[in-house]
Amino acid sequence: MPRATAPRTAPTRPVAATAADPHDVPAAPVVLLTGPEDHLADIALSSLLARLRAQDAQLERTDVAAAGYLAGQLATWASPSLFDERSVVVVDGAEAAGDAFVGDVTAYLADPSPSTVLVVRHRGGNRARKVLETARAVPGAVEVACQPLKRDQDKIEFVLGSMRRARRRMDADAARALVDALGNELGELAAACDQLCADTEGTITAEDVRRYHGGRVEATGFDVADAAVEGHAGRALALLRHASATGVVPVLVVAALASRLRTLAKVGAERGRSADLARDLGMAPWQVDRARRDLQHWSAEALGEAIRAVAQADAAVKGAGPDGDFALERAVVTVATARGR
Structure with missing residues (x-):
């Protein structure tokens, strides 16, 4: 008799980040601004901040340069406050980030704070790609494609x-x-x-x-x-x-x-x-x-x-x-x- 074989199951695919219009970016646990066109990224960030401030006028904003990131900083910026106020952490230049940033962000994204929106600006290249891949699998994540308009x-x-x-x-x-x-x-x-x-x-x-x-x-x-x-x-x-x-x-x-x-x-x-x-x-x-x-x-x-x-x-x-x-x-x-x- 032929040997019985277990039925094949399709591999589980990670959740894909929702694509968003730069002019209408929803609040999300993590927002990715990917691609080299800075003007579209600026539009997207302004759209997101306007939405967040409409929900909470006292929104706390932290701006970070990924190239100068020190290990452990993200846990401080994204930790819940005493009264659980809303906050946004905007990381620019993730394409130039080091290992400390990649390690901390990927660990954070396993259980992101419900009161924090993490915005990651990545202009392209292979550095910190693990951050993008991990972020795209976060339920509710949003990605805005900031690509040049060539035509x-x-x-x-x-x-x-x-x-x-x-x-x-x-x-x-x-x-x-x-x-x-x-x-x-x-x-x-x-x-x-x-x-x-x-x-x-x-x-x-x-x-x-x-x-x-x-x-x-x-x-x-x-x-x-x-x-x-x-x-x-x-x-x-x-x-x-x-x-x-x-x-x-x-x-x-x-x-x-x-x-x-x-x-x-x-x-x-x-x-x-x-x-x-x-x-x-x-x-x-x-x-x-x-x-x-x-x-x-x-x-x-x-x-x-x-x-x-x-x-x-x-x-x-x-x-x-x-x-x-x-x-x-x-x-x-x-x-x-x-x-x-």
């Missing part, structure tokens, strides 16, 4: 979606003209949408876009950023004042500065061939090569100082400071003088 049509949909959320109408031709003018950076596209909403009325047309962005952004905002990143403080200030005199709004110059610095930070955190890096980061190979040349003159500390200065200028030109123009000039000087230190 023009996707960028056009991004622009039109931004306008719908702002309750403004925009012609499809206007959206295409804006994408043609500003290119790849979603942060710039979003800033341009904000500016057009603030400075126009009614339906936004291609003529409105040409009036504000007809060749001036590349010729001025990015020239300012290039001069500053290359260490030419005097030239960068002269270009900035020329840009202001010809009608370029400060928020677009800030966006150009932020774009250049983000590129340096992204490329500096990775290793490999330019072509492979360009594909992974959603850039052109020449952008990677230029960033690597620039990085020969930039230390991590100087880059951090420059990024903080531009973030402060960004807040000031959007109304959080008394003098946005002065804040922008100071940021340009800070960026230019940080090079080489």
Whole structure:
């Protein structure tokens, strides 16, 4: 008689994290922001924080850089408080994390605190992949894909979606003209949408876009950023004042500065061939090569100082400071003088 065999059973598959729209991120025990597109990650984090603060105005937030994590810190940040208040722990740069972070997070995720939301920002690569795999198996986990938008049509949909959320109408031709003018950076596209909403009325047309962005952004905002990143403080200030005199709004110059610095930070955190890096980061190979040349003159500390200065200028030109123009000039000087230190 043939030997009886036990019936085969399918292997148990881990629970997959729920995919979420960056503009509508639900509260969850763990939220993963994965991929190199920082603007989508910023949108997702803002969406999540708004939801959490609507539930608890006293929400406690802790921001963590994974690269500097020390063993045991997560247990302190995520431990329940005396009155079980809600808290959120936001970990940036998990792709640069060490073994202490990976060990503590994977242990924590086996039994996450019900009063804590853990947000993990991972831009890509193989480091700390165990954290992502473990987090995705947590019941109720949420993952937001923060991947670059490479097709023009996707960028056009991004622009039109931004306008719908702002309750403004925009012609499809206007959206295409804006994408043609500003290119790849979603942060710039979003800033341009904000500016057009603030400075126009009614339906936004291609003529409105040409009036504000007809060749001036590349010729001025990015020239300012290039001069500053290359260490030419005097030239960068002269270009900035020329840009202001010809009608370029400060928020677009800030966006150009932020774009250049983000590129340096992204490329500096990775290793490999330019072509492979360009594909992974959603850039052109020449952008990677230029960033690597620039990085020969930039230390991590100087880059951090420059990024903080531009973030402060960004807040000031959007109304959080008394003098946005002065804040922008100071940021340009800070960026230019940080090079080489």
